[in-house]
Amino acid sequence: xxxxxxxxxxxxxxINLDILDRNIDRVAKNVAGKGLALRPHAKTxxxxxxxxxxxxxxxxxxxxxxxxxxxxxxxxxxGDLFVAYPLWISDAQAKRIRELLSYVKLSLGTDSxxxxxxxxxxxxxxxxxxxxxxxxxSGHHRSGVLPxxxxxxxxxxxxxxxxxxxxxxxxxxxxxxxxxxxVTDQEQHALGEAARLLxxxxxxxxxxxxxxxxxxxxxxxxxxxxxxxxVYVFGDAQQFELGRCQWENIALSVASTVISRHEGDAQxxxxxxxxxxxxxxxxxxxxxxxxxxxxxENPDARISAISEHHATVLWPEGQPLPAYGEQLRVIPNHxxxxxxxxxxxxxxxxxxxxxxxxxxARGLNF
Numbered sequence: 292x293x294x295x296x297x298x299x300x301x302x303x304x305x306i307n308l309d310i311l312d313r314n315i316d317r318v319a320k321n322v323a324g325k326g327l328a329l330r331p332h333a334k335t336x337x338x339x340x341x342x343x344x345x346x347x348x349x350x351x352x353x354x355x356x357x358x359x360x361x362x363x364x365x366x367x368x369x370g371d372l373f374v375a376y377p378l379w380i381s382d383a384q385a386k387r388i389r390e391l392l393s394y395v396k397l398s399l400g401t402d403s404x405x406x407x408x409x410x411x412x413x414x415x416x417x418x419x420x421x422x423x424x425x426x427x428x429s430g431h432h433r434s435g436v437l438p439x440x441x442x443x444x445x446x447x448x449x450x451x452x453x454x455x456x457x458x459x460x461x462x463x464x465x466x467x468x469x470x471x472x473x474v475t476d477q478e479q480h481a482l483g484e485a486a487r488l489l490x491x492x493x494x495x496x497x498x499x500x501x502x503x504x505x506x507x508x509x510x511x512x513x514x515x516x517x518x519x520x521x522v523y524v525f526g527d528a529q530q531f532e533l534g535r536c537q538w539e540n541i542a543l544s545v546a547s548t549v550i551s552r553h554e555g556d557a558q559x560x561x562x563x564x565x566x567x568x569x570x571x572x573x574x575x576x577x578x579x580x581x582x583x584x585x586x587x588e589n590p591d592a593r594i595s596a597i598s599e600h601h602a603t604v605l606w607p608e609g610q611p612l613p614a615y616g617e618q619l620r621v622i623p624n625h626x627x628x629x630x631x632x633x634x635x636x637x638x639x640x641x642x643x644x645x646x647x648x649x650x651x652a653r654g655l656n657f
Contacts, residue, residue: 295618296637296644301548302567304629304636305620308645310542311524312344318508318523319348326512330354330373330500332521335627337652338636339367341524352396354519358387359655365394367651373500375459375519377402377426377434378410384657385413388421398422398456398498402436404447411451422456423448424500425489429481430474431463438484445489457498457516458485465505468533468579475509478502483514505535527626528585529577543636544587544620545571545629547602549613560595561606563613567621568600573628580624587620594621 295305322329331345332354342353342364352371355361361372372395378384391397401407401423414421425444428435436444441458448455460482465474478501486496502510502518510518522529525543526536547567555561574597576583582593586604596603602621606612613619623629630636631653638646 294642295546295620296639296642299546299618299637299644301546301618302565302571302621303546304571304633305544305546305644306525306636306638306648307542307544308638308640310540311341314524314526314540314542315341315344315348318520319345319350321508322518323349325510327510327515328517330517330519331524332356332375332519333364333652334360335521335630336524337363337630337650337655338648339364339651340646340648342367342369345524351517354521355652357655357657358384358391359657360652361391361395361397362387363652363655365391369395371396373398373400373424373519375400375424375426375461375500377406379406380410380413382413388414389417392417392420396422398424400424400426400459401444401448402426402434404444407444407447407451407453411453418451418453421454423453424457424459424498425455425485427458427460427481427485429460429462429501430477431461433461433463435460438481439488441485442488442492445492445494449494455489455494455496457496457500458482458489459498459500459519461519462501462503462506465503466529466533466577471505471509471533471535475506478506478510479514486514504530505533522626525626525630526622527629528582528622528624529575529580531585531622532580538587538590541587541622543626543629544622546618547621549615549617549619550601552612552615554612561608561612562595563604563606565602565604565619565621566600567602568598570599571629571632572597572602572621572623573625573632575625575628577624584624585622587622589619
């Protein structure tokens with residue numbers, strides 16, 4: 292009835308290979324057509340098979356969140372990596388970065404004079420091999436310096452004989468209804484002001500890097516040189532509700548089984564319960580989201596509550612409740628979290644499982 296592979300143990304993450312490949316190809320062509328480089332964020336998928344597809348489609352390298360992720364992809368042959376995170380380099384991290392530099396071209400994020408000075412102390416013998424990217428706060432107000440503060444950080448790097456190769460931002464506040472274009476403009480303004488100040492002081496910026504999944508395809512090359520979307524490979528319920536992907540673009544779902552059903556009455560909602568809870572879906576739900584995920588077989592259904600091993604799904608009136616044992620596909624709200632909760636995913640084509648891929652960089656938080 293649902294087109295799911297037969298004999299699945301649930302809950303289980305499924306990836307539709309044809310949709311995955313279409314997503315990778317679509318965004319690669321869109322970005323290249325605008326004269327931008329694509330440096331996808333691999334924290335979304337954490338899989339060698341997907342990284343390989345992205346690079347084959349034209350990505351110039353990968354973005355990662357941690358040194359552990361970087362080492363995993365470096366050891367699998369990825370030659371250009373950017374850790375888009377303001378690292379504080381401890382003795383242990385310095386040792387791992389030295390190992391990493393034997394395999395790849397590496398750039399690191401930073402957002403403070405103190406972190407720059409710490410990096411210079413810890414990696415004095417490797418300074419000529421590192422590229423430094425200064426993070427700019429374009430309105431998300433997480434890490435990053437304001438544009439007029441970037442010059443002080445860049446000067447500290449120059450005094451420490453470190454190579455500032457560019458600036459970057461994460462426009463994470465684009466993850467809200469009606470925000471992507473506004474935030475794209477804010478990204479452009481913040482990076483543009485920082486770039487103006489640094490160039491006036493003699494810094495040559497080889498890379499100006501931006502772009503989340505909601506904003507990457509809205510960007511152009513009037514200032515940016517590259518974008519770093521991650522979620523685009525899969526899509527998720529958040530991106531669908533933001534209008535940044537269509538139903539047919541969603542490549543990842545969680546197969547789950549109906550384990551309880553209730554027709555409801557005046558006091559109780561009409562609902563089913565699935566065997567997929569927060570331990571495979573994650574529990575992210577921004578305030579504007581309509582639920583804890585969506586059901587691929589029924590766009591009108593909503594996940595109203597979630598616990599560790601249960602998802603409560605409000606089922607629309609006038610539509611038959613799914614039967615006990617029926618299997619449905621849940622679209623997680625935040626796909627990056629869901630992938631990091633499993634060791635392996637099942638790859639599907641034409642209703643059959645054709646491969647299993649390891650989530651190679653799972654749990655590598657340092």
